Amino acid sequence: MKHMLTALTASAAVALVMSGSANAQEWYPYPVEVWDPPFDMASPRTSVDYTPLEAAAEKWDICVSFPHMKDAYWLGVDYGVTEEAKRLGVKANVIEAGGYTELNNQISQIEDCVSAGADAVIIGAISFDGLNNLVAELASKDIPVIDVINGMSSDQLSAKSLVSFGEMGAKAGEFLATEHPSGGEAAKVAWFPGPAGAGWVEAGNTGFQGAIEGSAIELVDTKYGDTGKEAQAKLVEDTLEAYPDLDYIVGTAVTAEAAVPILRARGLTDQVKIVSYYYTPGVDQGISRGQILAAPTDSTVVQGRIAVDQAVRILEGQDYLKHVGPALYVVTQENHGEFDPSSTLAPDGFRPVFSVE
Incomplete structure (x- = not known):
């Protein structure tokens, strides 16, 4: 694997990301962290520089399953998956289940995709444990399964391309704890981690709550809900009614986006501040x-x-990293000008792509 990877310090990693290494034409080399042993977020990590293959040797058929495409977060994943499929010269069939309540739909869609001839499956999982039987079934057929973004508990996965959402939650919590350290000015916070039961949500919740422990943050409420705009807007409205002296709304990107116009309409923009955890x-x-x-x-x-x-790489018997995720960093109003959006956001005007031939 040495020919593929070169060591990179964490600080250099952040500098590289911030300086704009991930333009759409050549997104690599890219600073990542590798977990070893894999599939355990508590494992030791190494910072490395990820370089993908130049092209696939065959036109493989890859099935990609997402929970939904209701928000721009998953549009970004769709953009990354479909652009890389084009760059490598493989087929991609992207399916979306319709929301975090649709586990059975996700499972049946993947089964249909495999029946239609998929060589490998990439899954953004609706449930941390709920797809394990399916993963085992696919593994028994020698179909590689890659866990992207959300996390699954199966030990029969082929690889993971994801970060610790526990650390994402912790980064948001640390930001607040720095603003309101122990003995400092107290602040009332409402926390909106996302849909209950999803692996990334439980991890994010644990990370956030751990990071604010011992600070001057008072967590007045935790509200779970689907990451649709309407669902999150209703949670925000209900919370503002219940806690008129609230200082912060912290939660999913959808929560943060929904909160902006609600706070403006209520004249609370100066009183209640917003932090997102992705x-x-x-x-x-x-x-x-x-x-x-x-x-x-x-x-x-x-x-x-x-x-x-x-x-x-797995289909072609090449060296590959089993558990890898980009290095995390926090974008603030102060450093926003240095942020390279092509690592994270689909281009303006991008529409979902469901098929790459």
Whole structure:
């Protein structure tokens, strides 16, 4: 694997990301972290420089399953997956289940995709445990399964292209804890981690709560819900009614985006501040306009690209990294000007792509 990877320090990794290494034409080499042993977020990590294959040796057929395409976060993953499929010269069939309540739909869609001849499957999982039987079934047929973004508990996965959402939550929590350290000015926070039961949500919740422990943050409420705009807007409205003295809304990117106009309409923009624990175009716009304080980025587009490269490497018997994720960093109003959006966001005007031939 040495020919593929070169060591890179964490600080250099961030500098490289911030300086714009991930333009659409040549997104690599890209600073990532590798977990070893793989599939355990508590494992030791190494910072390396990820370089994908130049091209696939065959026109492999890759099935890609997402929970939904209701927000720009998954559009970014779609952009990364489909652009990398084009760059490598493989087919991609992208399916979306319709939301985090649609586990059975996700399973049946993947089964149909495999029946139609998929060589490998990339899954953005609706449930941490709920697809394990399917993964085992695919593994028994020697069909590689790559876990992208959300996380699954199966030990029969071929690879993971994802970050620790626990650390994403922790990064948001650390940002607040720095603003309100122990003994400092107290702050009331409502927290919106996303849909209950999803692996990334449980991890994000644990990370966030751990990071604010011992600070002057008072967590007044935790509200779970689907990451549709309407669902999150209703949660925000209900919370503002219940806690008129709230200081912060912290949560999913959809929560943050929904909160901006609600706070404006209620005349609360100066009182209640917003932090997201992941990154979307709406969050990017909110930070640039001074409406959202900060958000960590997990380089969503790059996660999608790496998942496709992993799938091709596995199919072709090449060296590959089993558990890899882009280095995390927090984008704030202060450093926003240095942020390279092509690592994380689909281009303006991008529409979902469901098929690459």
